[in-house]
Amino acid sequence: MNPKMNFSLTQLEYVLTVNKYGHFGKAAEACNVTQPTLSMQIQKLEEDLGVIIFDRSKKPILLTEVGKKLVDQIQAVLFEAKKIGNIVQAQSMSAQKGELVLGVIPTIAPYLLPKLLPVLEQKFPAIELKIMELQTHGIIEALDNDEIDVGILATPIHKSKIHEMALYYEPFSVLCQKDHEYADHKKIKYSSLKMEDVWLLEEGHCLRNQVMDICATKKQKNTHRRYQFESGNLETLKNLVDQYGGYTLLPALATESIGDGTKLVPFERPIPAREIGLVYRREHYKNELIEALADSIMDSIPEEIRKIRPKDLDVLPI
Structure with missing residues (x-):
């Protein structure tokens, strides 16, 4: 028997929401409908398709094998369906108008956003920006689930379904x-750095891995550090260096404010650096808004950073 193909986009959205929360009640609350309504619509979809999408005997509720296959296609269908509304909207208003959901990693957000938002508001006042602070893996996951439109992070990430736009180098x-x-060095070499007194970000931050690549010296014997602490915040690391000692590595935008008792020491060439860029789904339906965001970012960062070219740098992988 051929399945009925008269399902609605709303039914498909319900399926994705139940899959996300693993619970019909929580999914109904997220969709702002009653649980019986959501359950009935999913059951009707299953009956029309002639398959069972969810194994309701499991807690949390799990996808069946065919359900797992359907969810990938449902995501693609909903992603493409969103383009219809955008095309219609573009006929009656500027292409640089609308909502953009943005994810930014924590080592960029506090330094770039205060510069970016005034520029974006002045150049593109019709763009509504919703911002989420996420680690790199969270941005990639959110892009895959269509929870955000674009991310700002350290690139390249080399993901097959993700488009990357390099912007600047730090x-x-x-x-x-x-x-x-x-502090006695005018410029410092990689080989001079030791791991014993470096303050690091916690696991999950790509900047942590980059710092450890720079400080890739073997731990010396007979050394012991009384305090060991890993932070999720660069400002905490800056304060620790200022008050307690040791050292840390900072990207350029994070160096504009440092403690009175501390000093910045540049590296010898090739200077270790990170590439900062935008990531988004290929053939995205909000390309005009993403390009407007990229232009605003480049206008907001200091000129000395904007002019940096990779020939003088050692651009680190993430």
Whole structure:
């Protein structure tokens, strides 16, 4: 028997929401409908298709094998369906108008956003921006689930379904107290760095991996550090260096404000750096808004960073 193909986009959205929450009640609340309504619509979809999408005997509710196959296609259908509304909307208003949901990693957000938002508001006042602070893996997952439109993070990430737009490069500097051994250097070499007194970001931050690549020296014997702490915030690391000592590595935008007792020491060439870019789904239906965001970012960052070229840098993988 051939399945009936008269299902609605709303039914498909209900399926994705139940899959996300693993619970009919929570999914109904997220969709702003009653649980009986959501359950009935999913059951009707299953009856029309002639398959069971969810195994309701499991807690949390799980997809059946055919359900797993359907969810991938449902995501693609809903993604393409959104383009219809955007095309219609573009006929009656500027292409640089609408809502853009943005994900930004924590080591960029506090330094770029205060510069970016005034520029974006002045250049593109009709763009409504919703911002989420997410780690790199969270941005990729949110893009896959169509929960955000675009992300700002360290690139390249080399994901097959994700388009990347490199924007600018941020060189790293060493931050240490003025009486630290590194403070005597006009410029410092990779090989001079030790792991013993470096303050690091916690696991999950791509910047942590980049710093560890720079400080890739073997731990020396007979050394012990009384305090060990890993932070999710660069500002905490800056304060630790200022008050306690040791050192950390900072990307350029994070160096504009440092403690009175600390000093920035640049690296010798090739200077370790990270590439910052935008990531979004290929053939995205909000390309005009994403291009407007990219233009605004480039207008908001300091000119000395905007002019940096990779020939003088050692651009680190994430």
